[in-house]
Amino acid sequence: MATNPTTKKPAADTAKESVEAVTETDPALPARTAAPDPDVVGPPLPLNVEPVTVTLVHHHTIDGSDYPPGAKLLVSPDYARRLRGQGYATQV
Template identity: 55%
Template structure:
């Protein structure tokens, strides 16, 4: 079996300064809440639904009582199948 006898050189040496990474923590980034299930259509606003049963969507488990944002079409389908709580 052949072995490699070349010596790897360390690219960062004491003579080369390592640039400092500056992280601005003055204002936290805020993301819009993620819509669960199919994406929103053009001009649609997400709806908040409360689940009445355990549901697994895209590999994520949601327990009864969980409030999720979904597209209006998906909310209608969930209501028709009995997955949303009566409110």
């Protein structure tokens, strides 16, 4: 029969460790910001390309900013096509 070579710690030490573990805090996540004023969001626009306005149908987070359903965003045409394809923006 196999034996376990490790020894158990006394109960007092375990309680002290569990209290210490609870008092430690996890590093804070970066705070999300509110949606900024209308500006081009997402990937940058290529040269000589006009932004396209899209209306979101689902909640979406872009670059750490939250956008609720119904938000109108200026995005690059390629990004608008991807948002529509994934169901985040209305099909126009």
